[in-house]
Amino acid sequence: MKITDLMIKETMIMNLKAVTKEAAIDELISSLAAHGRINDPVLFKEMILKREAEASTGIGGGIAMPHAKTKAVNEATVVFAKSENGVDYDTLDGEPATLFFMIAVPEGAGNVHLQTLASLSKLLIDSGFIEQLQAASTPDEVAALFNGKQQEEAESQNNAQNDAPKSGQSGANAGGVSSKAKTGQSAALSDESDDFVVAVTACPTGIAHTYMAEDALKKKAAELGVQIRVETNGSEGAKNVLTAEEIRRAKGVIIAADKQVEMSRFDGKPLLQRPVSDGIRKPQELIERAVRGDAPVYRSTGAKAGQDTNSGQGKTSVGSKIYKDLMNGISHMLPFVVGGGILIAISFLFEQVGGADNPIYKLLMTIGGDGAFHFLIPILAGFIAMSIGDRPALMPGMVGGLMAVNSNSGFLGGLAAGFLAGYIVIGLRKVFAGLPKTLDGLKPILLYPVVGLLITGVIMYYIFDPVFSTINDWVVSGLNNLGTGNAVLLGLVLGGMMSIDMGGPFNKAAYTFAIGVFTSSGNTNGTMMAAVMAGGMVPPLAIALATTLFKRKFTEDERKSGITNYVLGLSFITEGAIPFAAADPLRVLTSCILGSAVAGGLTQLWHINIPAPHGGIFVAALANHALLFLLAVAIGAVISGLILGIWKKALGPGQQQALRK
Numbered sequence: 001m002k003i004t005d006l007m008i009k010e011t012m013i014m015n016l017k018a019v020t021k022e023a024a025i026d027e028l029i030s031s032l033a034a035h036g037r038i039n040d041p042v043l044f045k046e047m048i049l050k051r052e053a054e055a056s057t058g059i060g061g062g063i064a065m066p067h068a069k070t071k072a073v074n075e076a077t078v079v080f081a082k083s084e085n086g087v088d089y090d091t092l093d094g095e096p097a098t099l100f101f102m103i104a105v106p107e108g109a110g111n112v113h114l115q116t117l118a119s120l121s122k123l124l125i126d127s128g129f130i131e132q133l134q135a136a137s138t139p140d141e142v143a144a145l146f147n148g149k150q151q152e153e154a155e156s157q158n159n160a161q162n163d164a165p166k167s168g169q170s171g172a173n174a175g176g177v178s179s180k181a182k183t184g185q186s187a188a189l190s191d192e193s194d195d196f197v198v199a200v201t202a203c204p205t206g207i208a209h210t211y212m213a214e215d216a217l218k219k220k221a222a223e224l225g226v227q228i229r230v231e232t233n234g235s236e237g238a239k240n241v242l243t244a245e246e247i248r249r250a251k252g253v254i255i256a257a258d259k260q261v262e263m264s265r266f267d268g269k270p271l272l273q274r275p276v277s278d279g280i281r282k283p284q285e286l287i288e289r290a291v292r293g294d295a296p297v298y299r300s301t302g303a304k305a306g307q308d309t310n311s312g313q314g315k316t317s318v319g320s321k322i323y324k325d326l327m328n329g330i331s332h333m334l335p336f337v338v339g340g341g342i343l344i345a346i347s348f349l350f351e352q353v354g355g356a357d358n359p360i361y362k363l364l365m366t367i368g369g370d371g372a373f374h375f376l377i378p379i380l381a382g383f384i385a386m387s388i389g390d391r392p393a394l395m396p397g398m399v400g401g402l403m404a405v406n407s408n409s410g411f412l413g414g415l416a417a418g419f420l421a422g423y424i425v426i427g428l429r430k431v432f433a434g435l436p437k438t439l440d441g442l443k444p445i446l447l448y449p450v451v452g453l454l455i456t457g458v459i460m461y462y463i464f465d466p467v468f469s470t471i472n473d474w475v476v477s478g479l480n481n482l483g484t485g486n487a488v489l490l491g492l493v494l495g496g497m498m499s500i501d502m503g504g505p506f507n508k509a510a511y512t513f514a515i516g517v518f519t520s521s522g523n524t525n526g527t528m529m530a531a532v533m534a535g536g537m538v539p540p541l542a543i544a545l546a547t548t549l550f551k552r553k554f555t556e557d558e559r560k561s562g563i564t565n566y567v568l569g570l571s572f573i574t575e576g577a578i579p580f581a582a583a584d585p586l587r588v589l590t591s592c593i594l595g596s597a598v599a600g601g602l603t604q605l606w607h608i609n610i611p612a613p614h615g616g617i618f619v620a621a622l623a624n625h626a627l628l629f630l631l632a633v634a635i636g637a638v639i640s641g642l643i644l645g646i647w648k649k650a651l652g653p654g655q656q657q658a659l660r661k
Contacts, residue, residue, distance in 0.1 A: 011079045070162075077104045221283075329383040409466075
């Protein structure tokens with residue numbers, strides 16, 4: 001991709017005036033709007049801020065790359081801007097941002113934004129190139145610099161391809177050219193004594209940092225005369241996947257990643273496990289230690305294996321580890337919950353029209369209930385197990401989850417099956433560690449799955465299934481027989497939890513509990529779902545109301561963002577309130593928790609039942625008391641909105657003057 005095809009000179013800002021993050025975003029958006037590149041600045045800013053709420057696009061090194069893909073964009077564009085004094089942009093390294101690249105991509109433009117981010121990231125890893133951009137004074141100079149840099153990269157890539165070993169030769173240096181070759185020394189790669197390491201880079205979003213770490217490692221390896229192969233786990237999946245032969249040959253392994261990558265293949269290798277930022281900032285240290293074998297030998301146990309104890313990185317508490325494993329299962333289960341649950345909910349509409357014999361009702365119930373919902377607990381258990389014990393634990397976990405379904409031990413049994421299978425596989429790795437090396441290839445495909453399945457199945461059949469089946473029946477029976485007072489109290493707690501961290505552990509815990517009840521037998525399924533949905537809808541709606549009713553206490557940008565929260569709140573997207581909570585946590589969180597708790601409690605007081613796990617107002621019609629559900633949400637939102645509006649401090653004189661203008 002040629003960046004200058006998207007980098008329009010007319011939109012460039014060579015002297016950015018902003019000194020704050022939001023002001024910088026506004027100035028960049030204004031340039032896009034002034035040149036007709038976007039059609040809805042308000043929507044575009046909303047999408048930019050939504051992306052910033054996930055993680056700052058201030059990637060460090062003085063660079064920020066805010067980006068959004070939305071229907072508000074007319075034509076794909078990259079806005080370049082330069083600040084002389086720097087902007088406090090909440091960058092990952094805490095330093096001011098001086099170079100800005102705002103990427104705007106239309107909704108139907110495929111993966112253009114991902115390609116653009118990747119291409120920019122690879123170019124901006126060169127500190128000399130960054131210095132040239134900072135010194136540029138005209139748009140023509142910027143365009144010329146990018147054209148020259150991309151031509152240089154293309155020529156370098158062509159040379160690397162021409163120098164690549166032919167069929168039958170080792171290809172270990174495909175990720176970088178040894179500096180030995182540059183000095184006329186032999187770079188023959190068939191000699192296994194040559195310095196050769198492998199690496200994997202990955203960041204949560206799978207875009208900028210993934211490729212910046214890749215390029216940093218390749219370039220530093222070339223300088224050091226070390227051969228390297230780098231696998232990227234980006235947003236489009238794993239690329240340049242390492243082969244078993246390359247892993248075998250490598251003197252060491254570098255994992256520069258902030259998300260889970262496939263680890264079992266590195267069993268027995270010296271391995272450094274660091275954040276992706278270290279791949280960008282400390283490539284020389286990582287490569288030199290990997291070459292020396294100065295790293296813990298990785299044993300695929302799924303616990304602390306492979307962590308770099310010398311660096312102090314990678315240490316996690318038991319609670320954090322359990323939460324991570326649980327979230328891995330829930331994140332993979334949610335598509336089945338949402339897809340299957342909404343189809344089941346829709347099927348109830350047809351049942352009311354034509355009864356249980358309605359063919360559309362039967363079809364939707366078969367797809368959603370017998371299809372998607374049948375996989376909920378096996379998927380949950382399987383991916384919890386995989387998070388703990390890697391791929392060999394997936395199958396035992398899924399089978400244990402299915403046994404939980406068949407025995408009516410339900411959601412609790414599925415949780416137990418996932419953790420059980422994961423730690424059984426960890427134990428088996430230790431038990432089989434003393435087997436001859438010739439059997440290493442059989443361990444992950446035969447020994448771990450078969451023995452793991454047998455042990456998991458026996459424990460589930462004789463111990464966990466009977467115990468959790470009894471507990472599950474007791475929980476469902478207890479919920480069915482809750483008095484109104486106790487039910488309201490539970491609704492208050494669940495509703496309030498949805499607002500404590502707006503998508504974090506408390507929010508997920510409440511939602512997970514409701515899903516557990518929702519997937520269990522009994523007629524209370526949708527009552528807990530009504531409480532968490534009402535509680536989750538309140539925060540963005542409260543923000544929207546406060547910015548509408550108390551306009552003089554909010555800036556123009558906040559009021560514009562507040563309007564979009566009407567849509568987000570009605571859609572049950574709690575995260576719309578995050579930017580406001582981040583800016584004023586005490587007032588926003590306190591007011592939202594109060595309103596969400598009231599809304600959750602009212603759903604239980606009025607015995608509201610919603611047979612769908614997501615959708616907000618769009619599934620409200622499926623509730624047994626649709627108007628009362630909407631009333632509960634409205635009351636909670638009004639309470640929160642009024643508390644926030646009254647409690648919030650008035651704008652300062654300068655802000656008020658800007659507001660009047």
